[in-house]
Amino acid sequence: MSLIHRLDSRDTDFRTRLDQLLAFEAEQDDSIERAVSEILNAVRLEGDAAVLAYTKRFDALDAKGMSELELPKSELQAALDSLPAEQRQALEEAAARVRAYHERQRAEDWEFQEADGTRLGQKVTPLDRAGLYVPGGKASYPSSVLMNAIPAKVAGVRELIMVTPTPRGERNPLVLAAAAVGGVDRVFTIGGAQAVAALAFGTKTIPQVDKITGPGNAYVAAAKRRVFGIVGIDMVAGPSEVLVISDGSGDPDWTAMDLFAQAEHDELAQSILLSPDADFLARVEEAIARLTPTMPRAATIATSLKNRGALIRVRDLDEACEIANHIAPEHLELAVEAPDPLIAKIRHAGAIFAGHWSVEALGDYCAGPNHVLPTSRSARFSSPLGVYDFQKRTSLIRMSKAGAQRLGKVASILAHGEGLQAHARSAEMRVEAK
Structure with a gap:
């Protein structure tokens, strides 16, 4: 054999x-899709109450309130301090290398000026808030914490919220230590589709994020697919x-x-x-x-x-x-x-x-480079996770009078060609101005 x-x-x-061997399509399990749809809708409508109910149901954690599911930063630091010296040193050296590599990815603002005085450019701003999903239980990966958290903080993300399930209260000290080293701001011990929903829609306790990154099981993947557009996601790996x-x-x-x-x-x-x-x-x-x-x-x-x-x-x-x-x-x-x-x-x-x-x-x-990489042949059009995933680029247009009057004619012709007369007239008014 x-x-x-x-x-x-x-x-x-x-x-x-070869193509038969490469073929892989994530099966759209109807039962998973129905369950995820129900969970997302419940969290969207009921907020914290739904998160608490699902956490009790799936993780056997009977919390009386959301405050019991948020870990103080002191607990993250305590987890780091409790590591054996060799393990802590390895974690911190890995983090330093990941940070040094990603610092080279930061995009910068730029502008250039044309002969008539028109200035064009780009403004780069970080996301306000990002959510990081970290698997719990058997699949606990402190390396994934570093690979997601560090690029976000290097990009300048103001607040990084990590969610990680802790079935029956079992917490992985290495994951919490990695959160401390990676600069995570808040940690909630919740997981599954309910955690994705809380990050995507926001609740009274958990603020809505702008983007969700990090790996998870089939329920997490299905939830990320469904909330894309409400928030950004890294990928469905x-x-x-x-x-x-x-x-x-x-x-x-x-x-x-x-x-x-x-x-x-x-x-x-x-x-x-x-x-x-x-x-x-x-x-x-x-x-x-x-x-x-x-x-x-x-x-x-x-x-x-x-x-x-x-x-x-x-x-x-x-x-x-x-x-x-x-x-x-x-x-x-x-x-x-x-x-x-x-x-x-x-x-x-x-x-x-x-x-x-x-x-x-x-x-x-x-x-040093990120280990969150495109799979299933998506490297044809996708890139590794990086600082650029946590930064936005905004175009800057500063038209001079001469530039607006010259380009107004061009815009007018193209706008009329598209049947958009208000566009054309808006440009023409600049051309006609004295």
């Missing part, structure tokens, strides 16, 4: 089989993906483990290896068979690789880059001796990890 799909780009049905391009110069055990690092997320995660070296592909397959049983999440890894993973033989590295651009992966590892020529050929990828030492796991935690 095959552990992982084997494909060859020389086969006549290669593209068909699909399963995690890695694509490795190898020239055969690497260690097959390293490559197998890099594939595992994505496959262990869940059964729908996707791990693909492209290489022109048939012998290397065979050695990686052997490593997969040998190493999978040693992994704590062996069952998840095995299912992911069997259903959605692939070892693909290609003609050469140029073809590997062409296929990579078609796949547009979330993570792309260029596990080759000379990655720079390949980087120049890649147009679509969430993040590129160049060379044998640039393992994707470092990007997840502490390299």
